[in-house]
Amino acid sequence: MSFENDLIEKIKNKNAVIGIVGLGYVGLPLMLRFVEEGYQVLGIDIDQAKVDMLNDGVSYIEHISSSGIRNALEKSLFSATTDFSQATNADTLILCVPTPLNKYREPDLSYVLDTTDALVPYLRKGHVLSLESTTYPGTTEEELLPRMEKAGLTIGEDAFLIYSPEREDPANPDFETRTIPKVCGGHTPACQRVGVALYEAAIDKVVSVSSTKAAEMTKLLENIHRAVNIGLVNEMKIVADRMDIDIHEVISAAATKPFGFTPYYPGPGLGGHCIPIDPFYLTWKAREYGLHTRFIELAGEINTYMPRFVMDKLTEALNQRGKALNGRKVLVLGIAYKKNVDDMRESPSVELMERLVQKGAVVDYSDPHVPVFPTMREHHFDLSSVELTPENIASYDCVLLATDHSSFDYEMIGKHAQLLVDTRGKYLQPAENIVKA
Numbered sequence: 001m002s003f004e005n006d007l008i009e010k011i012k013n014k015n016a017v018i019g020i021v022g023l024g025y026v027g028l029p030l031m032l033r034f035v036e037e038g039y040q041v042l043g044i045d046i047d048q049a050k051v052d053m054l055n056d057g058v059s060y061i062e063h064i065s066s067s068g069i070r071n072a073l074e075k076s077l078f079s080a081t082t083d084f085s086q087a088t089n090a091d092t093l094i095l096c097v098p099t100p101l102n103k104y105r106e107p108d109l110s111y112v113l114d115t116t117d118a119l120v121p122y123l124r125k126g127h128v129l130s131l132e133s134t135t136y137p138g139t140t141e142e143e144l145l146p147r148m149e150k151a152g153l154t155i156g157e158d159a160f161l162i163y164s165p166e167r168e169d170p171a172n173p174d175f176e177t178r179t180i181p182k183v184c185g186g187h188t189p190a191c192q193r194v195g196v197a198l199y200e201a202a203i204d205k206v207v208s209v210s211s212t213k214a215a216e217m218t219k220l221l222e223n224i225h226r227a228v229n230i231g232l233v234n235e236m237k238i239v240a241d242r243m244d245i246d247i248h249e250v251i252s253a254a255a256t257k258p259f260g261f262t263p264y265y266p267g268p269g270l271g272g273h274c275i276p277i278d279p280f281y282l283t284w285k286a287r288e289y290g291l292h293t294r295f296i297e298l299a300g301e302i303n304t305y306m307p308r309f310v311m312d313k314l315t316e317a318l319n320q321r322g323k324a325l326n327g328r329k330v331l332v333l334g335i336a337y338k339k340n341v342d343d344m345r346e347s348p349s350v351e352l353m354e355r356l357v358q359k360g361a362v363v364d365y366s367d368p369h370v371p372v373f374p375t376m377r378e379h380h381f382d383l384s385s386v387e388l389t390p391e392n393i394a395s396y397d398c399v400l401l402a403t404d405h406s407s408f409d410y411e412m413i414g415k416h417a418q419l420l421v422d423t424r425g426k427y428l429q430p431a432e433n434i435v436k437a
Contacts, residue, residue, distance in 0.1 A: 003126050003158045004190045008197045010091060014038050019090025021115055023050060023080060025343060026132060026166040027096035028064055033177045033202045035072040042090045043080040054080040062342035062369055063171050087122040092130065092198055096166065099133045100277060107136060107281050109143065116147050123151045128160040128194050134219050134278050136285035139163075140212035145187060156188030162195035163212035165219030171340045181205040185215030223278040224296055229264040230275070231299030234306050237266040241313075246436065248425035268402050268423040268437070269306040269348030271337025276303070276346045307351045313437035314398060314421045315359070321419065323397060326360030331386060331396040333413070334403025335367045342369040349402040350379050356400075364396075368407050390416040401426060 010016040018034045020027045023045040031041045045051050053060050057070035072078035087093055097111040112133055123129070129148060131140055140163040145155060153159035164184040169175060182203040186192030192208060199206045209215050233251070240247040247266060255263040270276040279300055283293045315325050337347040344350065349365070356363045365373070366386045373381045386392055390412060393399060399417040404424040414420055414427055420434045427434045 004160070004194060007091060007126055007128060007160070007194055011194075011197045011201055014201075016091040017042055017089060019044065019087055019093045020096060021045070021087075021093060021119070022096035022098075022111075023054060024096065024098075025061060025170060026168050027094070028054075028059070028061060029168060029177045030094065030096065030132075030166075030202070031078060032064070032068050032072065035075070035077045036178075037202050039077065039201070041072070041078045042086060043078065044082070044084060044087060045080060046082060048082050051080040051082050054078075061170075084118045085122050087119050088124055091126065092128050093119060093123075094130045094132060096132050099135050099281070101280055105280050106284055109135065109139065112139070113143060116144055120147055120151050123148060123153060123159065125153065125158040127153075128162065128191075128198060130162045130164050130195060130198065132164055132166040134165060134223070134274060134281065135216060136281040137213040137216040137220070138285065139216060141187065156190045160191040160194040161187040161212070162191050162198075163215040164195060164199060165215060167222075170343055171338075178202065179204055181207050183207045183209060183215050183218050185209045185212045187212055217282075220278055220282045223274045224282065226264075227270065227275050227279050227303065228296065228299040229262070230266070230270065231302040233264045234266045235302050238309060241436070246425075246428070248428065265425065266423075267306065267348070268310045268352060270303045271345070271347040271349075307348050307355060310352060310400075310421070310423055310437045311355050311359075313435060314400060317419055317421060317435040318398060325356070328361050328397040329395065330356050330361045330363050330398045330400055331393070332356075332363060332365040333367075333399060333401045333408060334405050335365050335373070336369050336403050336405075339404050340369070340406055344370065344374060344376065347403075350376070352400065352402055353381060354379065367403070368405060388413065393417050 018039045018041045020031050020041060021044045023043045031043055034041050050060055054069055057066055057073050059066045059069055095115055097115050099112060100108045102108045131144060140161065145161060148155055148159060148161060155161050162184055164182055167180045182199045184195045184199055184206055186195045196206050196208060209218060237247040240250060251263050254261050279296045283296055286293050318325055318328060332349055332353055335347055335349040336342055336344055353363050364386045365383060366388050371385050373383045393413055393416040398419045398421060400421045401424055404426050410426050414434060417433055421437050422434055423437050
C-alpha cells in the first residue's frame with residue numbers, strides 16, 4: 001500500500017495520531033475538535049507552563065472550558081509535551097504558531113521556521129505537515145518544502161505538505177471550529193487528497209484550492225477585505241464627526257438596504273492577531289514583484305491613525321471642561337482586542353493606555369475578561385481590573401470606552417461618569433457628559 005493510501009486509511013479509521021504544534025487560540029480548539037471525533041491528539045508547545053496546565057486539565061483561554069480538556073485527558077485522547085522528539089509518534093503535524101510583524105512592520109516568520117526546524121529531525125515517511133499560520137503566498141513552498149526535502153522526504157510520495165489557514169473567531173456564538181469551512185491547498189495532488197481527508201475528519205466542509213499559494217492568498221484576502229472596509233468606515237467616522245453627524249446612525253440606516261451593502265463598524269483602532277497584521281504580509285511580498293499595494297496601505301494608515309483620533313477627542317473634551325490631560329485620572333473600559341474575549345493581541349486599548357500615560361494621565365482599566373494585566377512582549381502595566389461601581393466611575397475625570405463587552409452596565413456607567421468618551425457607538429442618545437470618538 002502507498003504512503004498516501006495508508007495515511008488516508010489511518011485517518012478514516014481514526015487510527016491516526018493527530019499532532020498539533022502550538023496550543024493557543026487556534027491549536028487548542030482544533031485539538032478538542034479532533035478529540036470529539038475520537039482521535040488521539042498529541043499537543044506540542046514550547047511553553048512548559050501552558051503544557052503543565054493542560055496536562056492538569058486547566059484551560060488558560062477564557063472561552064475554552066477546562067471541562068473539555070479534562071474530558072480529553074480522562075478519555076486518554078490528549079497529552080501535551082514540550083518534547084519535539086515526540087512528533088515522530090504522530091501521523092499529522094499541524095502547525096498553529098504565531099506570525100507577527102517585526103519592528104519594521106515586516107513579516108516575522110521566526111515562530112514558523114524555528115518550529116519547523118525543531119520538527120525536521122523527527123520527520124519521517126508517512127508524515128503530513130500542515131501549516132495553519134497566516135503568511136504571505138509562497139511561504140509553504142519556499143520555506144517548509146525545502147526543509148522537508150532536506151530531511152530526505154519526497155513530498156507527494158512518502159510525505160505530504162499542505163497549507164490550510166485557520167479561521168478561528170473567538171467568542172463568536174454563531175460559528176465554531178467544526179462549522180467553519182476549511183480551505184485546503186496541497187503541494188501536489190496527493191498532498192491535497194491527504195489534506196482533505198485530514199480535515200474532513202473534523203470539519204463539516206473542506207474547500208479545496210489548487211495550490212498552497214492559493215490557500216495562503218485566500219486567507220490574506222479574507223482579512224484584507226475586512227481591514228480595507230474597516231479603514232473606509234473609520235475614515236467615514238472622521239468625516240462624519242467633523243460634520244457633526246453620528247456615523248453609527250448612518251451605518252444603521254444604510255444597513256437597511258437589502259443588497260449591495262455590508263455594515264462595518266468603526267472603533268479606536270484594529271486589534272487581534274489577523275486584521276492589523278495580515279495586510280502587511282501581502283504588501284511586503286508584493287514588493288518582490290515590483291508592485292505597490294496602495295489601496296491596502298492606505299487603509300492601514302487610516303486604521304493606524306485611529307488611536308490618535310481618539311486621543312485628540314479625549315483631550316479636547318477635557319479642555320472644554322477646563323481640565324488638562326496631565327494628572328487626570330482616566331479609566332479605560334475594556335482592554336481585550338474585541339468584545340467578550342480575553343485576547344489582548346494587538347489591542348488598540350493598550351496603545352491608548354500608553355498614549356495616555358505618555359501625556360501624564362493616571363490610567364486604570366476595567367475588564368471582566370482580564371482581571372490582571374498580563375505579561376506581553378512589548379507592553380507592561382502593573383495593574384488589575386477596577387470594579388465598576390457608581391462611586392468608582394464617578395471618581396475618574398474621564399472614562400474611555402475602548403472595548404464594548406456585553407457585561408458592562410452601560411446605563412450605570414453613562415449615568416455616573418463625569419466624562420465618557422465612547423469609541424464604540426454604544427450611546428446613541430446625546431448627553432452632556434458623553435463624547436463620541
